[in-house]
Amino acid sequence: MSLSPPSPAILRSRGAIITALGLTQIMAWGSSYYLPAVIAPAVSSDTGWPLAWVVGGLSLGLLVAGLISPRVGSSIERHGGRNVLAFSAGCIGVGQVGLAVAPNLAAYIAAWLVIGLGMGAGLYDAAFATLGRHYGHGARSAITMLTLFGGLASTICWPISALLLGEVGWRGTCLVYAAFQLAIALPLYLVILPREAPQPAVKPGVKEAAPILDNEADPSIIVVLAATLTLAAVISSTLSVHLLTILQGSGMALAAAVGLGVLVGPSQVAARAIEMMIARYHHPIFTKFASVTFVAIGVSALWAGMPIIPLALGFYGAGIGLESIARGTLPLALFGSNGYARLMGRLAMPSLIAQAAAPSAGALLLERFGPHGTLAALSGLALANVILACGLGWRMLRRRQSQVQTR
Numbered sequence: 001m002s003l004s005p006p007s008p009a010i011l012r013s014r015g016a017i018i019t020a021l022g023l024t025q026i027m028a029w030g031s032s033y034y035l036p037a038v039i040a041p042a043v044s045s046d047t048g049w050p051l052a053w054v055v056g057g058l059s060l061g062l063l064v065a066g067l068i069s070p071r072v073g074s075s076i077e078r079h080g081g082r083n084v085l086a087f088s089a090g091c092i093g094v095g096q097v098g099l100a101v102a103p104n105l106a107a108y109i110a111a112w113l114v115i116g117l118g119m120g121a122g123l124y125d126a127a128f129a130t131l132g133r134h135y136g137h138g139a140r141s142a143i144t145m146l147t148l149f150g151g152l153a154s155t156i157c158w159p160i161s162a163l164l165l166g167e168v169g170w171r172g173t174c175l176v177y178a179a180f181q182l183a184i185a186l187p188l189y190l191v192i193l194p195r196e197a198p199q200p201a202v203k204p205g206v207k208e209a210a211p212i213l214d215n216e217a218d219p220s221i222i223v224v225l226a227a228t229l230t231l232a233a234v235i236s237s238t239l240s241v242h243l244l245t246i247l248q249g250s251g252m253a254l255a256a257a258v259g260l261g262v263l264v265g266p267s268q269v270a271a272r273a274i275e276m277m278i279a280r281y282h283h284p285i286f287t288k289f290a291s292v293t294f295v296a297i298g299v300s301a302l303w304a305g306m307p308i309i310p311l312a313l314g315f316y317g318a319g320i321g322l323e324s325i326a327r328g329t330l331p332l333a334l335f336g337s338n339g340y341a342r343l344m345g346r347l348a349m350p351s352l353i354a355q356a357a358a359p360s361a362g363a364l365l366l367e368r369f370g371p372h373g374t375l376a377a378l379s380g381l382a383l384a385n386v387i388l389a390c391g392l393g394w395r396m397l398r399r400r401q402s403q404v405q406t407r
Contacts, residue, residue, distance in 0.1 A: 013194070017134070018142050020192040021127050022149025024089070024185045029150060030157025031177035032092055032119050033058065037241075038161040039170040046170065049105045055241075057112030059356045064116030065123070066352030072121050073129055073345015081130025081341075082193040086186050088122025091115065093181030100174040118181075124150060125348035128328035129341035130193070136337035140284070143328040144276045151268040151321060221334065221395055226347050228292070228388040229327055231381055233351040235295060236320045238362035238378060249371030250305070260309055267317025268324075275325055284333045285393050288326040292389045294319030296382035303375035334396070 036058050044051040076084050091114055098111025120126070127146060131139040164173040239246075243264075247257035271294075275287060298316025301308065331347060332340055365374040 013192070014135075014142065016192055018131075018145050020188050021085075021130070022146055024085070024122075024188060025124070025127055025146060025150045026153045026156055027177070027180055027185060028088070028092060028118070028122050029153035030160065031096060031181065032061070032115050033123070034154045034157055035161060035177070038158055039165055039173060042165055042170045043108075047105075047108075049108065053105060053109070055359070057109050059359060060109060061112040061116030061119055062352050062356035064113050065120030066349045066356060068117060068120040069125060069348035069352060070342075070345045072126055073342045073348070076126065076129045076133055076345070077339065077341035080133050080193070080195070081126060082189060082195060084121050084126060085130060085193065086189040088118045088120075088126065089181045089186040089189060091118030091121065093118075093178045093186065096174045096178035096181065100171040100178065120348075120352065124324060124327065125344050129344040131328075132332055132337055132340040132344070134194075137332065139332060139337075140279060140329045141276070143332075144272065144279060144325050147272050147321070147324045147328070148269060148276065150324065151265065151272055155262075155265045221392065221399070222343075222347075224388060224392045224395060225331065225334070226350055228288070228385055228392060229347055230350045230354045231385040231388065232292070232295070232320070232323045232327075234354045234358045235299065235378055235381055235385070236323070237355040237358040238374075239299075239316070241359040242362045242366060242374070245366060246302070246371040246374060247309070249366070260313055263310055263313045264317035264320075267314045268321030271318035271321040272325060275322060279329075284326055284329040285389075285396065287322050288330055288389050289393065291319045291322035291326050292382070292385045294322065296379070296386050299375065299382045300379045303372065303379045305372075 036055050040051060040054045043049065043054045072084060095111045095113075095115030095118060098114060099108060102108040102111055124147075128139075128143050131142045131146065135142055161173055164176055168176070243261055244257045247260060252260075279287075294315045296319075298312045298314070298319060301312035301315070327347075328344075331343055335343060362374060365377055369377075
């Protein structure tokens with residue numbers, strides 16, 4: 001059953017919806033995924049809890065997010081994203097309160113599990129699914145615009161978190177983020193996002209409609225797409241945690257490593273801005289090609305030890321910036337709007353679980369093989385992802401040719 005066209009009310013409020021989702025995405029990422037990078041050392045120092053477990057709370061939260069993502073996608077597909085995103089804000093807010101008052105490590109970890117529910121129900125995949133549910137094929141530009149906001153999350157929230165950490169401590173920082181989620185983000189979702197007519201549930205014994213590519217299901221394309229999205233998530237998650245350590249391991253001072261590391265954020269935003277301007281001229285598969293190629297160039301240049309680290313980080317940042325857009329727009333272009341939200345939930349599951357494991361795997365690689373060996377492994381994954389993306393494009397082309405010949 002195809003989705004009905006967006007209502008005039010939704011069309012009129014498109015700018016308000018994208019802006020609201022953009023602002024809440026910045027704070028959702030900043031108060032969950034990007035938070036431990038700033039407060040984890042202070043938490044460990046203040047409490048005596050092992051730093052590995054303090055940081056590991058995020059990994060467990062991402063694991064929960066991955067496990068619930070198929071259910072989140074199905075819920076958005078049936079009912080729209082309004083209540084799901086509000087639930088996300090509530091979970092992140094309650095989880096932040098739990099962090100702030102945690103008397104022991106077990107309570108701290110439990111709070112991260114609650115935050116994990118919020119991440120699964122409220123970060124990019126859920127937001128993309130919500131836009132797809134609202135706008136159908138017209139969601140591509142909205143998704144691209146949303147990633148422009150999201151690309152600023154670390155740039156905005158890391159300084160905010162550092163400032164709050166100095167003024168009110170790590171527990172006070174968590175309470176401030178909790179107040180934002182519960183007092184601002186939650187009601188904003190309920191006010192700005194429209195109620196939508198529920199889609200009928202699939203009756204018992206009736207197979208759900210599969211995502212379609214040119215009117216025919218092709219599970220092999222879904223498998224390859226899931227694989228390339230997961231590999232991209234592994235690379236970006238590993239480097240988001242260990243990039244500074246890798247740069248310092250090559251003999252660079254901490255200040256210099258931080259100064260170079262911040263180039264990644266602006267590169268993401270710049271690449272997304274360019275993509276937004278030229279998106280109408282190409283299929284999202286070319287955005288995916290550019291993404292995996294740029295990441296491979298950037299990571300391989302770091303591994304080779306080329307004395308052009310700023311350029312290498314610029315390529316890497318541009319690649320992961322485009323990856324966020326491809327993650328939302330490519331499934332929509334390939335399979336259409338019917339079942340898009342449900343498909344996004346299923347695609348998110350392996351990616352989020354891989355993201356949960358990647359930092360620990362990266363730490364193990366650093367311990368055993370050092371920065372050079374870790375970059376070699378990541379370069380291999382990046383090159384494998386280029387091959388996967390090419391295979392995806394070839395499979396699409398063969399499918400199209402086969403359909404033309406049968407007509």
